[in-house]
Amino acid sequence: MDVPHPPRALFLMGPTASGKTAAALALARVMPVEIISVDSALVFRDMNIGTAKPEPEELAVCPHHLIDVVSPEEAYSAARFAVDAQRIIHEVHARGRFPLLIGGTMLYFKALRDGLSDMPSADAGLREEIEQQAASEGWPAVHARLATLDADAAARLHSTDAQRIQRALEIVLLTGRPLAESYARKAAEPPDLDFKAVAMTPSDRAVLHQRIAQRFDRMLEQGFEDEVRSLRQRYRLESDMTSMRCVGYRQMWDYIDGRDDFAGMREKGIAATRQLAKRQITWQRQFRDKWPEYVEVDSLAADAVAQVIALAEGFSSPAA
Numbered sequence: 001m002d003v004p005h006p007p008r009a010l011f012l013m014g015p016t017a018s019g020k021t022a023a024a025l026a027l028a029r030v031m032p033v034e035i036i037s038v039d040s041a042l043v044f045r046d047m048n049i050g051t052a053k054p055e056p057e058e059l060a061v062c063p064h065h066l067i068d069v070v071s072p073e074e075a076y077s078a079a080r081f082a083v084d085a086q087r088i089i090h091e092v093h094a095r096g097r098f099p100l101l102i103g104g105t106m107l108y109f110k111a112l113r114d115g116l117s118d119m120p121s122a123d124a125g126l127r128e129e130i131e132q133q134a135a136s137e138g139w140p141a142v143h144a145r146l147a148t149l150d151a152d153a154a155a156r157l158h159s160t161d162a163q164r165i166q167r168a169l170e171i172v173l174l175t176g177r178p179l180a181e182s183y184a185r186k187a188a189e190p191p192d193l194d195f196k197a198v199a200m201t202p203s204d205r206a207v208l209h210q211r212i213a214q215r216f217d218r219m220l221e222q223g224f225e226d227e228v229r230s231l232r233q234r235y236r237l238e239s240d241m242t243s244m245r246c247v248g249y250r251q252m253w254d255y256i257d258g259r260d261d262f263a264g265m266r267e268k269g270i271a272a273t274r275q276l277a278k279r280q281i282t283w284q285r286q287f288r289d290k291w292p293e294y295v296e297v298d299s300l301a302a303d304a305v306a307q308v309i310a311l312a313e314g315f316s317s318p319a320a
Helices: 020-028 078-094 106-114 124-137 139-149 151-155 162-175 179-184 205-222 224-234 249-256 262-290 304-316
Strands: 008-013 033-038 098-103 194-201 294-298
Touching: 008 020, 008 033, 008 106, 008 262, 008 304, 020 033, 020 098, 020 304, 033 078, 078 098, 078 106, 098 106, 098 304, 106 194, 106 262, 124 139, 124 162, 139 151, 139 162, 151 162, 151 179, 162 179, 194 262, 194 304, 205 224, 205 262, 224 249, 249 262, 262 294, 294 304
Parallel strands: 008 098, 008 194, 033 098, 194 294
Antiparallel strands: none
């Protein structure tokens, strides 16, 4: 008796400005795909320019999912993504179509493919205590406290990285375990799905950097500043909210508040985007070493899109 094959889905990943969207739209014109966004910024409504959200004509090419699902005042997590993406993958298959998961939020890909770590929820009281220590002694002192409890975790964090120091110390204090041990404990097994991961990675980092600068300048020309001003008027936003910590938005927030001039905002926005791309490529190296289904395509190759289409068509067949 034949055992049913688990539903298949294609991951199309890559650093920002690597050409993923163009490849996905080309694929949608030759295959019955539905796109599932794997992007922690595209989930926010009314954040269009700074996230390079697909244009209406692009969205019309095929169904898109997990875009514009929450308010900028809300948070959206990797855990929620994994649940939402699994549900949508099964729904897409039930319609006889093929799920294409595209984006650059590598933690979301990992959460869906590998399952999630068994992490404790945030503890408001403990966070307040940590923040009080930081206010009175500074974040380097909190970092030193973490080092006494988990030297390895502290060594991986800069002494002023407030957000990560706070969460790491919180987890260590709540669990009584080193951070690495908590990350190794799984809260859920990976889903019964069959994935292929195609990474579009540029062979020349200088070209990627040029594209990043050009795209940021295009956002500025399209009215990125006005978008952020409008968001601040429409919603009750704070600078430390998840939405406003997105690359570009953080720098524009500081510019609007007068903490930077226009040239400084532009320079820092481009630099932050380059750092994001660097982190994304680092994630991909980890996937390459650990995922047997991982394939890399040079996004600068003349036939890069054709390679992606060939890989997708070969994988989508039940006989593959």
